Amino acid sequence: DSGVTQTPKHLITATGQRVTLRCSPRSGDLSVYWYQQSLDQGLQFLIQYYNGEERAKGNILERFSAQQFPDLHSELNLSSLELGDSALYFCASSPSGGRYEQYFGPGTRLTVT
Amino acid sequence: AQSVTQPDIHITVSEGASLELRCNYSYGATPYLFWYVQSPGQGLQLLLKYFSGDTLVQGIKGFEAEFKRSQSSFNLRKPSVHWSDAAEYFCAVGKAAGNKLTFGGGTRVLVKP
Numbered sequence: 001d002s003g004v005t006q007t008p009k010h011l012i013t014a015t016g017q018r019v020t021l022r023c024s025p026r027s028g029d030l031s032v033y034w035y036q037q038s039l040d041q042g043l044q045f046l047i048q049y050y051n052g053e054e055r056a057k058g059n060i061l062e063r064f065s066a067q068q069f070p071d072l073h074s075e076l077n078l079s080s081l082e083l084g085d086s087a088l089y090f091c092a093s094s095p096s097g098g099r100y101e102q103y104f105g106p107g108t109r110l111t112v113t
Numbered sequence: 114a115q116s117v118t119q120p121d122i123h124i125t126v127s128e129g130a131s132l133e134l135r136c137n138y139s140y141g142a143t144p145y146l147f148w149y150v151q152s153p154g155q156g157l158q159l160l161l162k163y164f165s166g167d168t169l170v171q172g173i174k175g176f177e178a179e180f181k182r183s184q185s186s187f188n189l190r191k192p193s194v195h196w197s198d199a200a201e202y203f204c205a206v207g208k209a210a211g212n213k214l215t216f217g218g219g220t221r222v223l224v225k226p
Contacts (some may be wrong), residue, residue, distance in 0.1 A: 002156065002158070004156075033213065033214075035214075042216060042217075042218050042219065043203065043216040043219075044216075045213040045214065045215070048213060056212070056213055058213060090156060090157065092157075100145055100162075100164065100207065100212075101147065101159055101162050102147075102159075102214060103159065104149070104156045104157040104158070104159075105156055106155065106156040107156050
């Protein structure tokens with residue numbers, strides 16, 4: 001158990017819909033990262049937040065957005081869903097102050113039908 | 114841009130035999146290197162990391178990896194595999210503290226009895 005929690009574990013929804021994925025980082029970790037794992041793209045970095053502020057952006061679609069709240073949990077919002085958005089979405093967190101390893105949550109499997 | 118290549122998509126090894134997984138990275142400066150393991154239906158677990166110093170690093174579950182700057186490689190090894198080592202293994206690189214990870218395509222390991 002990494003200490004990173006993600007809800008829900010599974011999500012099945014229809015095309016055109018909007019969903020919200022939630023992540024709680026390990027206690028004390030200020031950085032939260034979102035990654036997408038799909039069969040065709042592999043594991044890709046989406047976005048990073050540090051202490052409530054967006055720190056870095058990767059291959060995140062405009063239909064996707066994220067935020068980190070004062071209690072440091074984060075949400076990833078996916079809208080106008082397409083079949084190709086079906087994937088495993090991981091959240092990771094890392095300590096600050098020079099240490100760097102990222103700890104991953106169990107993931108949310110999104111299926112768009 | 115940084116990149117990671119894992120040349121072997123699948124590897125089959127007999128239980129008790131040794132295992133070596135290859136990882137080559139592309140990055141101009143000294144990278145931060147990681148190996149993660151993903152068991153079926155699970156999240157990513159950190160096996161080991163290299164930041165600096167001794168180029169042979171020890172990790173959990175009896176794994177070790179060696180950083181070779183001249184070959185831009187960070188290969189993962191285990192002297193004697195167990196059936197529970199069947200999983201997918203990912204090599205990753207980061208270029209600075211608190212930065213995103215770039216993952217290789219993964220190597221799926223099958224362990225024969």
